Amino acid sequence: MILTVTPNPSLDRTYEVPALERGEVVRATGERVDPGGKGVNVSRAVAAAGRRTVAVLPLGGAPGALVADLLDTYGIEVAPVRVAGATRSNIALAESDGVLTKINAPGPELSAEEQERLLDTVREQSRDADWIACCGSLPRGLAPSWYADVVTRAHAMGARIALDTSGQALLEALRARPDVVKPNAEELAEAVARPLMTVGDALKAAEEVRAMGAHAVLASLGADGQLLVSDTGAWFGSARVSEVRSNVGAGDASLAGFLIAGGTGPEALASAVAHGAAAVRLPGSVMPAPADLNPAAVTVTRYIPVDRELTEPTP
Numbered sequence: 001m002i003l004t005v006t007p008n009p010s011l012d013r014t015y016e017v018p019a020l021e022r023g024e025v026v027r028a029t030g031e032r033v034d035p036g037g038k039g040v041n042v043s044r045a046v047a048a049a050g051r052r053t054v055a056v057l058p059l060g061g062a063p064g065a066l067v068a069d070l071l072d073t074y075g076i077e078v079a080p081v082r083v084a085g086a087t088r089s090n091i092a093l094a095e096s097d098g099v100l101t102k103i104n105a106p107g108p109e110l111s112a113e114e115q116e117r118l119l120d121t122v123r124e125q126s127r128d129a130d131w132i133a134c135c136g137s138l139p140r141g142l143a144p145s146w147y148a149d150v151v152t153r154a155h156a157m158g159a160r161i162a163l164d165t166s167g168q169a170l171l172e173a174l175r176a177r178p179d180v181v182k183p184n185a186e187e188l189a190e191a192v193a194r195p196l197m198t199v200g201d202a203l204k205a206a207e208e209v210r211a212m213g214a215h216a217v218l219a220s221l222g223a224d225g226q227l228l229v230s231d232t233g234a235w236f237g238s239a240r241v242s243e244v245r246s247n248v249g250a251g252d253a254s255l256a257g258f259l260i261a262g263g264t265g266p267e268a269l270a271s272a273v274a275h276g277a278a279a280v281r282l283p284g285s286v287m288p289a290p291a292d293l294n295p296a297a298v299t300v301t302r303y304i305p306v307d308r309e310l311t312e313p314t315p
C-alpha cells in the first residue's frame with residue numbers, strides 16, 4: 001500500500017483563458033475543479049494504476065467537503081483529519097499559448113490539537129504502508145521539522161519514505177535520511193543555494209543532496225527529463241512530448257510512477273518519466289492512467305548529458 005500525506009491539500013481550480021491582461025476582466029473559456037495537493041495527486045495516480053493507496057489529509061469547510069466528495073468519486077480511500085479552518089483553493093490560469101500562472105493560497109493554520117490528530121492518523125495508517133509519500137508545503141502551525149519527525153517515526157515502523165517538499169522543511173527532513181526525495185530544478189537549486197544551468201549542475205546538486213542525508217534523489221527537470229542518483233549509480237531519463245497541455249502535477253505523477261514501479265533503480269525512473277510525460281498531455285492536474293502511458297517513448301541511460309543546458313535554467 002502507498003500512503004500519501006498531504007498536510008496542506010487544496011481544491012485546484014483551473015481556468016482556461018485566451019490571454020491574461022492585468023487590471024482587466026478576463027473571461028474564461030473553460031474551467032475545471034480537481035482535488036489537489038501533491039500527495040493527493042500521487043494517490044490519484046496510484047489509484048489510477050489500480051494499486052491501493054490511502055490519502056491522509058486535513059480537511060475543513062466547504063472546499064474540504066468538495067475535495068472529499070471528488071476523491072470519493074475517484075474511489076480513493078481517505079483518512080481525513082477534520083480541521084476548523086477551510087481547505088485552501090489554489091488557482092491555475094492556463095493561457096492559450098501554453099503559459100500557466102498558478103496562485104497557491106496559504107491554507108488554514110492548524111491548532112496544536114489538530115497537529116496532534118494529524119500525526120496520530122499518519123501513525124495509524126503507516127502500519128500497512130510499503131511507502132509513505134510526504135508531499136507539498138506545510139500549512140501554518142506545522143514546524144519546519146514536521147516532515148523530519150514523520151520520516152523518523154515511519155522508519156521506526158519499517159516503512160520507506162518518499163519526500164517532495166522544499167525550503168527549510170526539505171533541509172530539516174534530509175537529516176532524518178528519507179529514502180528518496182523528489183525536488184524539481186528550482187527546489188534542487190534552493191537546497192544547494194546556487195543556480196543550475198546544465199544537467200551536469202543538477203547532477204552535482206543531487207549528489208550534494210544525497211550527502212545531506214537523502215538515500216536517493218529523483219530530480220525532475222521539467223521538459224529536460226529526470227535524474228535518478230542513488231547509491232547504485234546515476235541514470236538520466238527523458239521522453240519527447242509533442243503537445244504540452246498542463247504541467248500542474250507532472251512531478252506528482254512522476255513520483256507516483258516511481259513508487260508504483262518499486263521506488264528504486266532504472267525501471268522505476270523509466271516509469272517516473274512515462275508518468276510525467278503522460279501527465280503534461282492531460283488538462284489541469286489530471287493524473288494519467290495506464291492507457292495514457294507511452295513507455296516506448298522513454299529513454300533511460302547511464303550516460304548523463306552533463307553539458308546539456310537546461311531549457312529553464314533556475315534563477
Ligand SMILES: Nc1ncnc2c1ncn2[C@@H]1O[C@H](COP(=O)(O)OP(=O)(O)OP(=O)(O)O)[C@@H](O)[C@H]1O
Pocket residue numbers: 183184185219220221222223224225226239240241244247248249250251252253254272273275276277280
Ligand atoms: N514540457 C515537458 N515536456 C516533456 N516532459 C515534461 C515536460 N514538463 C514536465 N515533463 C515531465 O514531467 C516531469 C515532472 O515535471 P516538473 O519537473 O515540471 O515537475 P514539478 O515542478 O515537480 O511539477 P508539479 O510541482 O506541478 O507536480 C519531468 O521530469 C518530465 O519527465
Ligand SMILES: O=P(O)(O)OC[C@@]1(O)O[C@H](CO)[C@@H](O)[C@@H]1O
Pocket residue numbers: 008010012035036037038041090104135136137138248249250251252285
Ligand atoms: O503549495 P504546495 O503544497 O507547494 O503545492 C500545491 C500544488 O500546487 O501542488 C499540486 C501540483 O503539484 C497542486 O495540486 C497544488 O495546487
